[in-house]
Amino acid sequence: NLFCVGDVKQSIYAFRLAEPRQFLQRRQHFREHPEAGAVIDLQQNFRSRGPLLEAVNAVFERLMTAEAVDIDYDQSQRLNPGAVFPPGAQRCFPGAPVELHCLPQAVAAEQTESDAGDDDSSGLADMELAEREALLAGQLIRRMMGLEAGHERMCVLDRGSAQPRPIEYRDIVVLLRSVRRYTTHYANVLQQMGIPVYCAEGTGYFESTEIQDVLSLLRLLDNPRQDIPLAAFLRSPLAGLPDPEESLALIRCAGGTDDNPPPFHEAAVRYAAEKNDALAEHLRRVLEQLAAWRDLARQRPLADVIWSIYEQTGYLEYCSGLPGGQQRCANLVALHERARQFGGFLQQSLYRFVKFLDELDRHIEAPQAPQLSAADNVVRIMSIHKAKGLEFPVVIVPQMGKKFNTQDCGNAVLAERRAGLGLRAIDSGKRVHYPSLAWTLVRHHLLRQAKAEEMRVMYVAMTRAREHLILIGSIKEAQIQTWSNRWAEHDGPLPAAHVLRANSMADWIGPVAAAASRLPAPPLKLVWHDAQEVTAWINNFEPRVARAAVDSTIAALEPPPRPMPPDETAEKVISRLTGRYPFADLCELEAAKSVTAWTEQWAAAPGPAGAHSSGAMPLRPPRCAGETVPLAGVDRGTAFHQFLEHLDFSRPLTREDLAGQLRMLVRRRLMTPEQAEAVCFDDIEWFFATDLGRALCRNAAGLLRELPIYYAMAPDRFGHTASSDPKDQVMMRGRIDLLVPENGGYAIVDYKTDRVNADDAERRAELYRGQMSLYREAVERILRRPVHTAHLVFLSARRIVTLRWQNA
Numbered sequence: 001n002l003f004c005v006g007d008v009k010q011s012i013y014a015f016r017l018a019e020p021r022q023f024l025q026r027r028q029h030f031r032e033h034p035e036a037g038a039v040i041d042l043q044q045n046f047r048s049r050g051p052l053l054e055a056v057n058a059v060f061e062r063l064m065t066a067e068a069v070d071i072d073y074d075q076s077q078r079l080n081p082g083a084v085f086p087p088g089a090q091r092c093f094p095g096a097p098v099e100l101h102c103l104p105q106a107v108a109a110e111q112t113e114s115d116a117g118d119d120d121s122s123g124l125a126d127m128e129l130a131e132r133e134a135l136l137a138g139q140l141i142r143r144m145m146g147l148e149a150g151h152e153r154m155c156v157l158d159r160g161s162a163q164p165r166p167i168e169y170r171d172i173v174v175l176l177r178s179v180r181r182y183t184t185h186y187a188n189v190l191q192q193m194g195i196p197v198y199c200a201e202g203t204g205y206f207e208s209t210e211i212q213d214v215l216s217l218l219r220l221l222d223n224p225r226q227d228i229p230l231a232a233f234l235r236s237p238l239a240g241l242p243d244p245e246e247s248l249a250l251i252r253c254a255g256g257t258d259d260n261p262p263p264f265h266e267a268a269v270r271y272a273a274e275k276n277d278a279l280a281e282h283l284r285r286v287l288e289q290l291a292a293w294r295d296l297a298r299q300r301p302l303a304d305v306i307w308s309i310y311e312q313t314g315y316l317e318y319c320s321g322l323p324g325g326q327q328r329c330a331n332l333v334a335l336h337e338r339a340r341q342f343g344g345f346l347q348q349s350l351y352r353f354v355k356f357l358d359e360l361d362r363h364i365e366a367p368q369a370p371q372l373s374a375a376d377n378v379v380r381i382m383s384i385h386k387a388k389g390l391e392f393p394v395v396i397v398p399q400m401g402k403k404f405n406t407q408d409c410g411n412a413v414l415a416e417r418r419a420g421l422g423l424r425a426i427d428s429g430k431r432v433h434y435p436s437l438a439w440t441l442v443r444h445h446l447l448r449q450a451k452a453e454e455m456r457v458m459y460v461a462m463t464r465a466r467e468h469l470i471l472i473g474s475i476k477e478a479q480i481q482t483w484s485n486r487w488a489e490h491d492g493p494l495p496a497a498h499v500l501r502a503n504s505m506a507d508w509i510g511p512v513a514a515a516a517s518r519l520p521a522p523p524l525k526l527v528w529h530d531a532q533e534v535t536a537w538i539n540n541f542e543p544r545v546a547r548a549a550v551d552s553t554i555a556a557l558e559p560p561p562r563p564m565p566p567d568e569t570a571e572k573v574i575s576r577l578t579g580r581y582p583f584a585d586l587c588e589l590e591a592a593k594s595v596t597a598w599t600e601q602w603a604a605a606p607g608p609a610g611a612h613s614s615g616a617m618p619l620r621p622p623r624c625a626g627e628t629v630p631l632a633g634v635d636r637g638t639a640f641h642q643f644l645e646h647l648d649f650s651r652p653l654t655r656e657d658l659a660g661q662l663r664m665l666v667r668r669r670l671m672t673p674e675q676a677e678a679v680c681f682d683d684i685e686w687f688f689a690t691d692l693g694r695a696l697c698r699n700a701a702g703l704l705r706e707l708p709i710y711y712a713m714a715p716d717r718f719g720h721t722a723s724s725d726p727k728d729q730v731m732m733r734g735r736i737d738l739l740v741p742e743n744g745g746y747a748i749v750d751y752k753t754d755r756v757n758a759d760d761a762e763r764r765a766e767l768y769r770g771q772m773s774l775y776r777e778a779v780e781r782i783l784r785r786p787v788h789t790a791h792l793v794f795l796s797a798r799r800i801v802t803l804r805w806q807n808a
Contacts, residue, residue, distance in 0.1 A: 005042075009064070009071060010460050012385060014453045019417075024070060041076045047391050048466050049095030050081035055469075055523035056462055059098075061493065062512050064459075068496035069452035079463070084162075091155045092164050093394070093468035097525040100513055101140075102506070103132055103474045104531045105401070129474045130182045133398040134189035135537045136472055136529065141172055141195055141379060144394065156393040156467055169196055171393040172379045175461050177402060177505075179383045186381055186398075188324070199381035206361040210319050210328045213238055214335060215357065217309065221294045222350045227264035234268070238313050239286050247279050297350050303340035305350075310336070384461045395465035400473025401506040404454050406447060414442040416449075451500055458505050473506040480528060483514040490515045585721040586728060593718065595709075595734035595771050637753035639675035640795065641737065644684075644751060646670055649700035653688050655681055683795040692749070692791055692800055696740065704739035711778035736775055745786035748775055752794045761794045765801035768792055772803055 004026070011020040030037040045053055057078050064073035071077070085092075139148070144167055146153030155164040156171050174190075176182055179199075187197045205211060216232035224230070234251075235244040252264065254271045262270070272283040289312075297305045310316045310332065319328035342353050384397075412433070414422040422442030426433045435443075462469060487494075494511055502508050513524035564570075581587070646665055651657050658681050665671045687693045696703065712729040716722040738749035750772070756764050772790040779787050790803040 009060075009073075009077065009456055010388060010463075012388065012453065012457045012460055014449065020452075020456075021070065043076070043078060043080045044082035045079040046082040048079075048081070048083065048463070049085055049093070051094055051096035051521075052098070052465060052467065052469060053079045053081050053095075055096040055098045056459075058516055058519075058523035059462070059509065059512050060459060062515060063455060063494060063499060063508050065493050065496055065499070068499040069455045071452075083466075085157055085467075086162070086164065090164075091152055093154060093156070095467060097522055098462075099468075099470045100400075100509060100524050100526045101136055101470065101472045101529065102401075102480065102510075102526065103129075103136065103472070103529050103534055104477050105129065105474050129401075130185045130399075131189055132534055132537070133472050133474060134186045135193075135534075137174060137186070137396050137398060137470075138190050138193040138195055139537070140396065140470060141169075141190070142193065144172070145169070147194075167393070168377050169379045170377045172396065173387065173392040173394070173464070174379065174381045174396045174398065175384045175387050175464065176381065177384055177399045177457065177461075178405075179381075182399070183381055190379060190381075191324070191327075196376065196378040197381060198376065198378040205331060205334075206357070208328065208331050210315075211331055211335060214306070214309070214315075214332065215354070217293075218306075218350060218354055220290065221297050221305075222354055224290065224294070225263070225265050230265050230268060234286070237318050238309070238315060240313075241279075241282060241286075250279060251283075301340075301343045302348065302350060302353055303336055303343055306336050306339050384457055387464050388460050390464060391466055392464055393466045394468045394470070395461070396470045396472065397461045398472040399505075400471050400509060401475045401504050402473075403503050404450065406450055409443050409446045409450065414439060414446060416442050416445045419445040448500060451502065454505065455499075455508070458508070471509060473504070473509075475506050475510070477528075477530075479506075479510060480526070483510045484517075487511040487514040488517060583721075586715065586723060589715050589718070589720050589728070590730055592731040592733055595732060595774050635675070636678045639671065639678040640680075640753050641751060642671055642675065643679050644737070645706050649697045649703070653685075653697065655685065658684060680795070683798065686798050687793060687795065690800060692793070696738070696749070699740065702741050705737070707736040707739050709734040709736060709775060709778045709782075711774075711781070732774060732778065734771075734775060734778075736779075739779065743788060745788050746779060746783070747788055748772060748779075748790040750790065750792050752792055753796060754794060756794060756797050758797045758799045761792075761797045761799040761801055764794070765792045765803065769803055773805075776805065 006023060008020050008023045008027075011018050011023065026037075027039055030039045048056075057073075061073045061078070063069075064071050064077070066072045142148050143151040144154045154167045156167050157163070158165040174186060176186070183199050187199050190197045206215075212232065213236035216229040216236065217238055219226060219229040220233050231248060233239055234241055234248060241247045251268050251271050252261075254267060254275065261267070268283065269287065272280050272287055274280075293305065293309060296308060300308075316329055316332055319325055319332060322328060338357070339353060342348060342356060380392075412424045416422075419442045420438070422439035423436060424433045424439050425436040462471075490511075494508075494515075498511070499508065509524070510526075513522075513526045516522050516524060517526075643662060643665065647653075647658075647661060651661070662671070662676050662679060666673060666676050688697065709732070711732045711734075713732050714722065715728055715730055718730055736748055737751050740747045740749060750768070752764075752768070754764060772792075776787040776790065779785075788804070792801045792803065794801070
């Protein structure tokens, strides 16, 4: 009862030690021995259009052979269409042919022919090629969106309604073979072309200028005696120096011209203390601000400090006005979020946070913070490996001309499962090393496996598309003629030797395009973009127009020289900035509120001065000081309530019994010795001698003690605007000391430790009437039984005040 499901053509995780050969061996064994197991070929594809699947079949039946990549793309591997698309829909993609766009390699001379991979000199060339391919991808996207002159907006099939709908940015994905170095370049180019982009991979976060500025400031707050962080901070907009470079030079020169000048941080302090010019005055303010932020960092969480810096310097607003301002602000907000998450660690400090970021920068190539999410209407950029198992209406696959990375096949020591170990031979006398026979054989096996892996990666990329597939690659111009001359008359699969000699995916797809060009319906449409056309793209893409005078006045925050024409978008922005949010009052509504806080009558209550003062309370010395400090009024009340909560009313409750129960509570650590000393037995004996106290003792088994109350109330009960939404409610929280069943309903008993005399007890009880009314309303709604009375027991005054309600 074992079922194994998989597609060996999509095994693309060799770097995780995946072994496709095991799958192939199991499948071959089952075909040769049906009694051992059955092979069921699942060929129906319910994702893509039929013509697109035929194009994919036409490509890989010419490339995938057992001799080359261990897989025969025979009838069992072909993809048969299973999805239904409405025929004849206008402006929809037909599915075929697949577009193959080729660009010239203007820097081909800088690329090496070595199988060892790209060197540093070709890295910059790769970046230029990536930006050109991104320009072409952006133009194709704008054409599909109907943003270019002469092009209508295309349509794709809506899976929900099974009807065509206009294409959106979210229907398009750009799949990259290598994302580490190129994602940021592709995203930047597309964004500058007005195309919203989302990519969760890539690099460049810690290298961005705004993050470097803030990190320099944080390092300076941690240790002010650092030259480079101080110079970087003073040069940044955070310091606000009028002419940063000239100011830094003046500070450096003022430190002295002798052979042993002081460090830069000492020169800055000396300049601020000894000079009287405008720079010195500004520098003094900057140093004072640094000292204030340093003090704040010792007192507040680091996330609060960073946000205070943003607000006081206006750095977020400043960065939002720069080119790529949205990305810069997203990076700064992401830094604040990292600080907030770091604040949850046990050992947190500014020094540890800076070291934490340094470790991230050293070991993890963090991508820039996403401005949008994948759920937005954006073009997604992701790796082919991340796209495995996903599907998209339109797929763009650039980097077809990028060389395969075979660097691991050139190491001095090579190892392969079947071929074993291969080492380069060393001649110590001549001080040279050269390939040995074993090394050459192992390298041959590794190269063959690497090419097979790249073939499967290309298969995964091309089968992600549902309706349209676009391939983009940079090649030498002479290659197109070579493909046509050599392969135009070729039938059947390409020779295994040619497949294994390929250095890029273009070396595979180009000959296939030439060989299939004679078919009535060619699966590939090759489009060549010459150097003149590419140069025109670049010239049109780079902004070369100077700022207009009106832009300069707006940048200087001055009114324009003439009134601006009405603009609907601007009016909407102004309305949103100046208008009042109609539900602003509900934004300040608490989710929960205690009954005591709601009454807000403690400070107005009569009594001795300081009994319920709302002012600042002096800090009590710690226990380690060894001083015995009497409990405050609130702590005394807590001690009384804890004792009465755990007191056994069924016992005699004499002085000796009360003392015994109190000692038991201390031993059980339900109360502290300090709380036990605050309990006054005289007040408790008086209470249990009253009629109410004796009634409680008689009905001890039926009492509900320390009953928590949670009761949802409308916001207008708390002085807020009434809401039509029943979910806009405030949870009232409280705790009833005693709920006593009586006469088919209940009576509330509430202990009060207020320091009032007997004459003031009546007035104080009226102040608690609102609290008791809330308890009464909650109990009657929850338990559906009436509450007749509420007994307020003032222990210090030895007075019981009973509150009654007219309908009780």
